[in-house]
Amino acid sequence: MDGKDGNPERTAKWLELLCLLRERENAVVLFSGGVDSTLLATAAFLALGDRAAALTFRSPLEDPSEAGRAFSAAERIGIRHVILESEDLEVPEIAGNRPNRCYACRKHRDRLALAWARQQGFASVVDGLTLSDLEEDRPGRKASDEDGIGHPLLEAGLGREEIREISRLLGIDGWDRPGSPCLATRFPFFTSLSEDTLRHVGRAEGGIAELGFTLVRVRFLPGLGAVVETDDPSGVAAQRERVLRILKDEGFPAAYLDLEGYARGKMGRLGATGR
Known part of the structure; x- marks a missing residue:
């Protein structure tokens, strides 16, 4: 070095x-x-x-x-x-x-x-x-x-x-970028995955990240909708309407905010391991 x-x-x-x-x-x-x-x-x-x-x-x-x-x-x-x-x-x-x-x-x-x-x-x-x-x-x-x-x-x-x-x-670009585990971790076990459902989750996360959030997870719970998990829950709440529009545009019937914020293994608490 x-x-x-x-x-x-x-x-x-x-x-x-x-x-x-x-x-x-x-x-x-x-x-x-x-x-x-x-x-x-x-x-x-x-x-x-x-x-x-x-x-x-x-x-x-x-x-x-x-x-x-x-x-x-x-x-x-x-x-x-x-x-x-x-x-x-x-x-x-x-x-x-x-x-x-x-x-x-x-x-x-x-x-x-x-x-x-x-x-x-x-x-x-x-x-x-x-x-x-x-x-x-x-x-x-x-x-x-x-x-x-x-x-x-x-x-x-x-x-x-x-x-x-x-x-x-070493001056490597992106040295501070957070990790991005695969999108399957946003779904409970035994939920069938398709290109469409994965694409909707990925686009929703990208859209919310563009609002200024560093770390975003959109957890999909069948029959309920999307749970938004970020490093700044209060910031998401402050942009509630914009976040809701992003999620609705991706076809999620309802949206919930995780007040605890991002934590690894959150889906695991629901018996559906994710990161």
């Missing part, structure tokens, strides 16, 4: 990350465009140059702007970037929003990533799993370990806050 970091331990972890990547013949980075995978892609490009590539999946499970954001981030890094359609809703566990959807989704995407990597002559695929992720229930981690996906950030001992700070020091 060109001596800009006054934290020797953090600097050592960054250098260890580069060393771990240089030990690989080449690597495909599973690249969402989020903070963790962007730092990993940056490191991979610095360590491996044109022997690194970034692979992004485009899916109804993510807001459509996510793939575009990943494209822009990869362009800034300079790394080769490919976007594949993942067709996630063809997987029954995902389309039915079953409790094992995350595991099934990761297995499905790993198969696609590994097949693409082999076709392109890449020997390894790596993801943005971090030390902080070990504190949470991550079914996808079990799947990725089974599939031989590497975790360089974890191997280097990097946690979420260290990754943000290194990204800031």
Whole structure:
């Protein structure tokens, strides 16, 4: 980091990350465009140059702007970037929003990533799993370990806050952007997912975010409507009419404001895990 970091331990972890990547013949980075995978892609490009590539999946499970954001981030890094359609809703566990959807989704995407990597002559695929992720229930981690996906950030001992700070020091755009879990987490388990319902939730969240909110979740409860959860409930209440118009335009019959504000795992309290 060109001596800009006054934290020797953090600097050592960054250098260890580069060393771990240089030990690989080449690597495909599973690249969402989020903070963790962007730092990993940056490191991979610095360590491996044109022997690194970034692979992004485009899916109804993510807001459509996510793939575009990943494209822009990869362009800034300079790394080769490919976007594949993942067709996630063809997987029954995902389309039915079953409790094992995350595991099934990761297995499905790993198969696609590994097949693409082999076709392109890449020997390894790596993801943005971090030390902080070990504190949470991550079914996808079990799947990725089974599939031989590497975790360089974890191997280097990097946690979420260290990754943000290194990204800031490196001048990486979006280092402070909040995470955006897949849209399936906005629905209770066993609620059938379709491109339409996912699109409505994604557009509603985007519309409310444009009103000036950093973190927005629109939870869909069948038979009730939408529950709006943000980092600023009073701010949402102050813009009640505009928020209601956004939700009604997306077809939600009723809208509710979560007065507690955003909290991870809120759907889990209803027996329907989400983030």
